Structure formats: C-alpha cells, structure tokens
Amino acid sequence: MREAIDAIDDRIHDLLMERIERVLEVGHLKSVQGNVSPDPSFYRPEREASIHRRLEARHRGPLPKAALHRIYREIISASLSLEKRLTVAYLGPEHAFAHLAALKQFGSSCHLRPTVSIDELFHEVEVNRADFGVAPVENSNEGMISHTLDRFVDSPLSIRGEIYVEVSYAVFSGVGSTGAVRLLLGTRLAMTRCRGWIERHMPGAPQRVVESMAEALRVAREESGVAIVAPMALAEVLGCEILAEHIEDRAEEIRFLVIGRGEPTRSGRxxxxxxxxxxxxxxxxxxxxxxxxxxxxxxxxxxxxxxxxxxxxxxxxxxxxxxxxxxxxxxxxxxxxxxxxxxxxxxxxxxxxxx
CATH class of the missing domain: 3.30.70.260 (ACT domain)
Structure with missing residues (x-):
C-alpha cells in the first residue's frame, strides 16, 4: 500500500511539473504580447474562480471540498509566483482576519504586507508598492464598513474580487483540558466576541488581553498552562491542540474586497x-x-x-x-x-x- 501511495505521489509530482511548464508558456506568451509587470493580467481572478467552480462541480469526495480548495489555492499561488510574485497589502496586523482573507485568496507564495489603516492600504496599491489590496467592506452582524466605501470616491482603483471569511474562534493550548488552563490570552476583539462562552465554561480562569496574536504566541512559549483564544483558521500557525471550537457568541462573516487596477473578464457568475x-x-x-x-x-x-x-x-x-x-x-x-x-x-x- 505504501509503495502504491509513493507511485501516486510520483504521478502527482509529474503532473504538477507539467502544469508548471504550461504556466511558464502562458507567461512567455504574455511577455511576447507586451503584457509585463505591473500589468494586472498576471492575476486573473475570473480564471481562478472558474477553476475552483469546475473542480467543485466534479468533486465526489471523500476529501472535503474545503481541503480541495486549499490544495488548489496553493498550486495556483505557487504557479503564479513563477510569472510574478505578487505583493498584497492587507489591513494588519498579522494573523488578523484580513491576513487570513489575503491567504485565502492569494495563497502563501505571494508577499503579504500589513498596513495600519484603510487609507494606507489604498495608498500602497495606488503608488504601486503593492499589486493588490485586501480591504474589509462588510460585517454580517454590523453592516457596511463605511471608510472603505468612502475611499473609493477619490481612488482610481477598482474591485477585482471578493473574499468571505468566517469569524470563528477556538481555544488553543497544550495543557489537555480547559480545567488545566492557568492563563487565558486573547486580543480584545477575540475576548469580546467569545465573552459568553468564556463566562460559562472557564469562569475561574485568569484572563489577559494582548495587543496581537504575535504577543499571545510569545507568552505561550515563555509560560506554562497558557491557552489562547484565536481564530480557528490559525490552527496550523499556532500548532496547539484545540480544546474547544466555535466558541464565538454569534455566527459572523466578514466580506473583503480585492482592490487593484484593471477589469476581470466574465467568469460566468x-x-x-x-x-x-x-x-x-x-x-x-x-x-x-x-x-x-x-x-x-x-x-x-x-x-x-x-x-x-x-x-x-x-x-x-x-x-x-x-x-x-x-x-x-x-x-x-x-x-x-x-x-x-x-x-x-x-x-x-x-x-x-x-x-
């Protein structure tokens, strides 16, 4: 069975290399036709959308559809980086939901650049220090984010795509159970969104609000018995056991816009x-x-x-x-x-x- 799996991996690898060769041929054709950086034709959101929709339509499992999308997101991201490594600005800090949205859309082969404000995010794209930006525009519970809309009034940029990120939290730790937690860490936003669950299930645990997920990770490495309230999408980054998941008080989703230059062609939807x-x-x-x-x-x-x-x-x-x-x-x-x-x-x- 292991030998059979090894043989399948070899075939997958061969097919990936064949796909890369085709991508490089496309990149060559673009260069011949004069489509060179910073031409937005290097990134075609309508093409990526059609790939994901086609694969989902033919998928029958047992691999979850979400896992299939993650695999192809990284294949597409790595392939695109051979033509041009994109720089994508997002509303920081690192590991915030805008960061997760950028990863979801562009994969890990691009260069992600955090910004401290929506104004800075738009400016980075407008002056070509970033190829694209990822800006929050709507919260399913709180409505539109007005500053993003206002920024379009005087900006030459256009919308190139949209991303939805589920706002779902979990408790991460290496202690094994919630009862063994000596200190519960989280950003102010995370602790607020999960306050009801924390009061019901961990009422006696000491709590500390941190400024960023990076600070939470530092404290967790330095002290024992620490648990972190963080987005579930950070499971791979945190590398800890999930003690409880979906602990947010209300289901929530954030819509982000991909901003840049140019206009995608039709994708069908x-x-x-x-x-x-x-x-x-x-x-x-x-x-x-x-x-x-x-x-x-x-x-x-x-x-x-x-x-x-x-x-x-x-x-x-x-x-x-x-x-x-x-x-x-x-x-x-x-x-x-x-x-x-x-x-x-x-x-x-x-x-x-x-x-």
Missing part, C-alpha cells in the same frame, strides 16, 4: 459594484432603480453615504448580479449615464466568491 449620485428631487431614486428592474437585474445591496462634498448630498453604492460585459448590465449602465443629473462610476465587475 459575476457581480458588479457601482456608485452614483443624483439631483435631490422626488422620485429620482425610484427612476434610477427602475432602470435595473425593467431588465430584471437583481440588486443585491444598496447603501447610501454622505458625499463629503456638500451638506446633505449623498452617494449611493450598489451591488448587482451580472458583469458589465452582459448586455442587460451594459444597457442599464448606458441608460443610467444618459439620465440628466446622475453621476455614476463602475467600481468593478468581478467573480462572485468561488470558495
């Missing part, structure tokens, strides 16, 4: 985001939304924000199903642009999350 403003008069918003309704375009989200230019002027942010290359969406945007008093901008057409 796409979303378009835009922002617009219009004259303040009765019924005007109804007229705008009617443009999409008569074409049976599904609007998945609409959000309003003060424009910041003058008092009581508002910007509207809208997500809809479909790609700008789809005739109904293209027709709607053309009609919207021709409406007097309307100023509209496409923020991006990009694949609906594939994993």
């Amino acid at each position: 796409d979303k378009t985001s835009l922002m617009f403003t219009f004259r303040d008069q009765p019924g005007f918003l109804h007229q705008v939304l009617g443009i999409f309704a008569k074409r049976q375009i599904n609007l998945t989200r609409i959000e309003s924000r003060p424009s910041g230019r003058q008092a009581w002027e508002y910007l509207f942010f809208l997500d809809l199903s479909g790609h700008l290359g789809d005739p109904p969406v293209a027709g709607a945007m053309e009609e919207l642009a021709q409406m007097p008093g309307v100023t509209a901008r496409i923020l991006g057409s990009y694949p609906v999350r594939a994993l």
Whole structure:
C-alpha cells in the first residue's frame, strides 16, 4: 500500500511539473504580447474562480471540498509566483482576519504586507508598492464598513474580487483540558466576541488581553498552562491542540474586497459594484432603480453615504448580479449615464466568491 501511495505521489509530482511548464508558456506568451509587470493580467481572478467552480462541480469526495480548495489555492499561488510574485497589502496586523482573507485568496507564495489603516492600504496599491489590496467592506452582524466605501470616491482603483471569511474562534493550548488552563490570552476583539462562552465554561480562569496574536504566541512559549483564544483558521500557525471550537457568541462573516487596477473578464457568475449620485428631487431614486428592474437585474445591496462634498448630498453604492460585459448590465449602465443629473462610476465587475 505504501509503495502504491509513493507511485501516486510520483504521478502527482509529474503532473504538477507539467502544469508548471504550461504556466511558464502562458507567461512567455504574455511577455511576447507586451503584457509585463505591473500589468494586472498576471492575476486573473475570473480564471481562478472558474477553476475552483469546475473542480467543485466534479468533486465526489471523500476529501472535503474545503481541503480541495486549499490544495488548489496553493498550486495556483505557487504557479503564479513563477510569472510574478505578487505583493498584497492587507489591513494588519498579522494573523488578523484580513491576513487570513489575503491567504485565502492569494495563497502563501505571494508577499503579504500589513498596513495600519484603510487609507494606507489604498495608498500602497495606488503608488504601486503593492499589486493588490485586501480591504474589509462588510460585517454580517454590523453592516457596511463605511471608510472603505468612502475611499473609493477619490481612488482610481477598482474591485477585482471578493473574499468571505468566517469569524470563528477556538481555544488553543497544550495543557489537555480547559480545567488545566492557568492563563487565558486573547486580543480584545477575540475576548469580546467569545465573552459568553468564556463566562460559562472557564469562569475561574485568569484572563489577559494582548495587543496581537504575535504577543499571545510569545507568552505561550515563555509560560506554562497558557491557552489562547484565536481564530480557528490559525490552527496550523499556532500548532496547539484545540480544546474547544466555535466558541464565538454569534455566527459572523466578514466580506473583503480585492482592490487593484484593471477589469476581470466574465467568469460566468459575476457581480458588479457601482456608485452614483443624483439631483435631490422626488422620485429620482425610484427612476434610477427602475432602470435595473425593467431588465430584471437583481440588486443585491444598496447603501447610501454622505458625499463629503456638500451638506446633505449623498452617494449611493450598489451591488448587482451580472458583469458589465452582459448586455442587460451594459444597457442599464448606458441608460443610467444618459439620465440628466446622475453621476455614476463602475467600481468593478468581478467573480462572485468561488470558495
């Protein structure tokens, strides 16, 4: 049986090398055609989305689908790095949910750069110090993250993709049981989101709030009997036993946007985001939304924000199903642009999350 597994590994390795050769051929063709860095064609989110969707559709197990996606994420990431090693900025610190989102989308073969603010994140991409950025835009419990939306007003960047990360926590430790824990560590956010579970299951454990996961890891290495409240996705990084999982008080998910330059082509399942403003008069918003309704375009989200230019002027942010290359969406945007008093901008057409 072991010899058979070794033979399968050899075949997998041969196929991986064959795949890499094809990737290098594609990279050569791009260079011949003049598509060189920092051209965003090196990263094609619609192509990656189609790969993941196709593999999931043909997958029959017993390997979990999530594991299949992780394997191919790393294969794609390593392959892409042979063409160009991408630099991806994210809202730090390391091991925060934005870091996990960047890893989920780009894999571990890219260079991940933490930033201290959303403004810095956008700036790093705008001045080409990063190829892409990963910015939080929505929390399933708390709604839209307004600063990310506001930043699009004056930025030339567009949306290249979206990532969803489950906000799920666990207690990690090497002590064997929650009763043996002498000190419970976690960031302020982690301890807050898991307060109910901690009060019910570990009421007597001393607690300490740390500034970062890096500090929690340092303390755990230096002291005995320490447990850490951390995202479940960090299991491999922490290297500790999981004493309890899914300890968050409420199910939660964070949506992130991949920001960059360029426009992905159609993947087959796409979303378009835009922002617009219009004259303040009765019924005007109804007229705008009617443009999409008569074409049976599904609007998945609409959000309003003060424009910041003058008092009581508002910007509207809208997500809809479909790609700008789809005739109904293209027709709607053309009609919207021709409406007097309307100023509209496409923020991006990009694949609906594939994993």
